[in-house]
Amino acid sequence: MKKYIIKFAIFAAVVILVDFLAGLALDAIQHKAFEKNPLRFEVRAMYAIEQAESEVDIIGASDASHSYVSNMIADSLGLTTFNYGKDGCFFIWQNCLINLMLERHTPKVVLWEIGKGALATSETNEDREWQSIKDFYPYYHKSDYCKNLIDGRSRFQKAYMLSGLYRHNSDLLSVIEPFFSNETIDDSNNGYLPIANEGYLYPKFIDKALAYDNVNSWKADLLKGTLGLCRDKNVKVVFCFSPKYQNEYVEQTSQWQAMKTVIDEYDIPVIDYYNDTLFISDSTLFKDNRHLNDRGARLYMEHFIPELKQMLAK
Amino acid sequence: MAFTSFEFFIFLPIVFLLYWLVFKKDKQWQNGLLVAASLVFYGWWDWRFLGLLLVTALSSFFGGLCMSKSFSQRKRWWISFGVIVLNVGILVYYKYTNFFIQSFVDAFRLFGKELSVSTLHIILPVGISFYTFTALSYSIDVYQKKVEATKDILAYLAYVTFFPAILSGPISRATKQLPQYFVKRGFDSGKVTTGLQMLLWGLFMKLCVADRLGIYVDAVYANVPQHNGTTLLFTSVLYTLQIYCDFAGYSLMAIGSGKVFGIELQTNFIRPYFAKTVTDFWRRWHISLTTWFRDYIYFPMGGNRVPRPRWVLNIMVVFLVSGIWHGAAYNFLIWGGVHGLLQVAEKLLYGDKIKQISDKITFPNIIRTIVTFFLVSFAWIFFRAENVDAAFVIVGKIFTTHGSLFVDASTLVYGFLCLAILAVKDFMDEYWNGRVKLYGNRCMAVRWVSYVVTITLVLLFGVFQGSSFIYFQF
Numbered sequence: 155m156k157k158y159i160i161k162f163a164i165f166a167a168v169v170i171l172v173d174f175l176a177g178l179a180l181d182a183i184q185h186k187a188f189e190k191n192p193l194r195f196e197v198r199a200m201y202a203i204e205q206a207e208s209e210v211d212i213i214g215a216s217d218a219s220h221s222y223v224s225n226m227i228a229d230s231l232g233l234t235t236f237n238y239g240k241d242g243c244f245f246i247w248q249n250c251l252i253n254l255m256l257e258r259h260t261p262k263v264v265l266w267e268i269g270k271g272a273l274a275t276s277e278t279n280e281d282r283e284w285q286s287i288k289d290f291y292p293y294y295h296k297s298d299y300c301k302n303l304i305d306g307r308s309r310f311q312k313a314y315m316l317s318g319l320y321r322h323n324s325d326l327l328s329v330i331e332p333f334f335s336n337e338t339i340d341d342s343n344n345g346y347l348p349i350a351n352e353g354y355l356y357p358k359f360i361d362k363a364l365a366y367d368n369v370n371s372w373k374a375d376l377l378k379g380t381l382g383l384c385r386d387k388n389v390k391v392v393f394c395f396s397p398k399y400q401n402e403y404v405e406q407t408s409q410w411q412a413m414k415t416v417i418d419e420y421d422i423p424v425i426d427y428y429n430d431t432l433f434i435s436d437s438t439l440f441k442d443n444r445h446l447n448d449r450g451a452r453l454y455m456e457h458f459i460p461e462l463k464q465m466l467a468k
Numbered sequence: 469m470a471f472t473s474f475e476f477f478i479f480l481p482i483v484f485l486l487y488w489l490v491f492k493k494d495k496q497w498q499n500g501l502l503v504a505a506s507l508v509f510y511g512w513w514d515w516r517f518l519g520l521l522l523v524t525a526l527s528s529f530f531g532g533l534c535m536s537k538s539f540s541q542r543k544r545w546w547i548s549f550g551v552i553v554l555n556v557g558i559l560v561y562y563k564y565t566n567f568f569i570q571s572f573v574d575a576f577r578l579f580g581k582e583l584s585v586s587t588l589h590i591i592l593p594v595g596i597s598f599y600t601f602t603a604l605s606y607s608i609d610v611y612q613k614k615v616e617a618t619k620d621i622l623a624y625l626a627y628v629t630f631f632p633a634i635l636s637g638p639i640s641r642a643t644k645q646l647p648q649y650f651v652k653r654g655f656d657s658g659k660v661t662t663g664l665q666m667l668l669w670g671l672f673m674k675l676c677v678a679d680r681l682g683i684y685v686d687a688v689y690a691n692v693p694q695h696n697g698t699t700l701l702f703t704s705v706l707y708t709l710q711i712y713c714d715f716a717g718y719s720l721m722a723i724g725s726g727k728v729f730g731i732e733l734q735t736n737f738i739r740p741y742f743a744k745t746v747t748d749f750w751r752r753w754h755i756s757l758t759t760w761f762r763d764y765i766y767f768p769m770g771g772n773r774v775p776r777p778r779w780v781l782n783i784m785v786v787f788l789v790s791g792i793w794h795g796a797a798y799n800f801l802i803w804g805g806v807h808g809l810l811q812v813a814e815k816l817l818y819g820d821k822i823k824q825i826s827d828k829i830t831f832p833n834i835i836r837t838i839v840t841f842f843l844v845s846f847a848w849i850f851f852r853a854e855n856v857d858a859a860f861v862i863v864g865k866i867f868t869t870h871g872s873l874f875v876d877a878s879t880l881v882y883g884f885l886c887l888a889i890l891a892v893k894d895f896m897d898e899y900w901n902g903r904v905k906l907y908g909n910r911c912m913a914v915r916w917v918s919y920v921v922t923i924t925l926v927l928l929f930g931v932f933q934g935s936s937f938i939y940f941q942f
Contacts, residue, residue, distance in 0.1 A: 165919070168916070281683075307933065324882065326928055
């Protein structure tokens with residue numbers, strides 16, 4: 155029995171060593187891969203944190219990346235604009251991104267497609283929400299904010315983060331892909347990802363209430379902290395709600411009421427086209443119930459930008 | 469705590485060291501520790517249901533003692549009947565009350581009558597279906613005199629509450645698992661190593677394959693109206709693989725955890741998707757449950773030693789009961805019914821020739837395996853869907869609405885990479901048993917490299933803090 159325990163201990167030491175060395179190697183490869191191609195969609199967070207210099211930052215999930223035409227905003231406002239929206243990255247990711255970006259770079263304006271249900275806990279999205287935080291694992295040891303946020307994922311998250319291999323969990327593809335591809339990304343759209351206007355069935359309008367109605371007070375505190383930081387750094391935050399081809403009755407939920415309270419408390423300007431009649435009368439503006447296609451996005455910008463200009467002028 | 473949680477990886481070594489270093493004196497000490505650890509493990513989920521667990525365990529224990537003291541067959545029958553009614557009654561209350569209430573309301577609605585009856589707020593105790601069947605197995609076997617009633621309460625409690633198996637099986641059988649608790653277990657490094665290997669491989673199956681594929685499956689099933697038939701068909705196939713890796717991975721971890729304490733639990737899966745017929749599938753899938761139903765429902769009803777119409781009834785009853793065991797909803801009933809009908813159809817198609825189908829790789833067998841896989845996948849649609857209506861929507865779309873596949877590149881690449889590794893291993897086990905050994909290799913370097921590679925794969929591709937095991941909901 156004792157011999158067995160000693161053998162097991164030696165094996166554990168070997169695993170720890172392999173993990174540590176592999177972690178160091180992957181850290182180095184990841185950074186080399188990022189430098190080779192920083193505009194890749196997979197490293198959007200890294201690009202935002204390490205290289206962003208835009209004056210207008212667009213933050214959000216897929217409804218941000220496909221709805222806000224950066225060049226139209228830049229041309230109209232005369233301010234450099236980049237769309238940092240990333241598919242499948244919800245409130246916690248967006249919140250962490252803003253805080254980490256602000257550690258190095260101070261934009262003039264943050265256009266935040268935050269989502270009206272952002273302050274709720276959704277069973278279907280909760281896992282995905284936390285999975286997306288892996289984008290920030292490289293900054294775990296570099297930023298106290300990042301460390302505290304990631305540790306909040308679970309009681310034992312600190313222990314998981316000791317592992318060099320775990321820090322690159324679900325990342326290997328994006329780390330090694332640039333070395334096998336000579337593709338250079340010329341992001342002339344400045345982060346905006348247009349969706350084709352045809353080649354699919356246009357959606358049918360969905361009229362169905364959200365399945366959840368609750369307020370996650372931790373998320374509400376996170377939001378307040380971020381808005382406070384933006385206020386201290388003189389960054390103008392605008393909450394934006396792009397058109398959706400569905401009605402989830404989210405305005406009747408407690409999570410929306412909680413968000414309205416924060417909006418009032420921090421005096422956040424809001425541009426709301428969530429169920430705007432111009433858009434919900436035309437399904438051909440949408441790829442699916444949640445995302446505008448390029449024609450829809452440009453039409454949205456034609457209405458959004460004048461409102462934004464007015465707001466910024468105040 | 470789940471087997472994939474950090475808490476379990478602290479809990480298991482502590483219990484292991486206590487078991488082999490401190491409580492090694494005799495079987496009573498070992499059993500006592502196992503019972504204490506098991507109650508802590510179960511109570512970690514919800515301490516409120518510890519009492520219920522003990523009611524089930526103790527009722528069948530004392531029922532067994534009463535039966536052993538009674539010479540009257542009639543009295544023995546009544547005692548066993550009482551124990552069965554009590555425990556099945558508890559199971560039915562917690563699992564099926566709301567189902568019956570809702571069915572009652574739906575039935576009246578068919579006649580245009582709206583009843584204002586609301587369902588009750590009943591929390592389903594985790595593992596109740598499994599430990600109840602474990603306890604019932606003992607009661608029935610004592611009544612049938614297949615096992616002697618034991619007076620060793622610690623051994624019996626260790627048998628029923630054994631933490632590796634209590635939440636989702638394998639369902640223990642008194643004839644096979646109980647005798648192990650009557651003797652002192654000696655430390656066997658080979659068994660412990662095998663147990664740890666099973667734990668590791670089960671972890672790989674659960675975190676790297678099941679939970680990885682689950683990301684895609686859950687995303688599609690959460691938005692069925694937005695997906696076309698091509699995506700839904702693909703997702704159904706992925707769910708077929710997900711549920712296998714989830715449940716088989718869990719079972720492997722349970723069996724492995726049992727082994728490290730010197731307890732042999734029943735094999736629960738034998739590569740079910742290599743089955744050549746649905747009948748064969750059920751010899752390889754959730755073996756502990758299917759043998760339980762076979763021994764305690766199918767055989768007492770006459771099994772296949774009855775006229776054909778009666779045999780058809782027996783098969784349908786067993787599979788409908790199996791379906792409803794899995795969940796208190798009509799879609800599970802349909803799932804069970806589909807499997808029953810498939811077995812009946814196979815009997816009509818093959819007759820007794822079904823036993824002559826070889827295990828070799830032949831063209832007919834490849835076709836049979838593929839057809840069986842898709843039939844089973846079709847049935848799983850009813851298992852996974854939220855309800856019957858959703859299942860039929862999915863089936864309808866698969867046959868009518870086609871389009872481009874929804875792609876989540878990284879999820880699918882990682883998932884298929886790990887699935888390929890699993891497929892190669894299962895293929896080698898199925899057809900080349902014993903020829904290629906990695907974990908079981910004689911060379912220590914090969915074994916250690918295999919373990920390190922598996923751990924690396926788990927850390928790089930595993931979905932941590934993901935969903936709980938699918939079968940926990942049963």
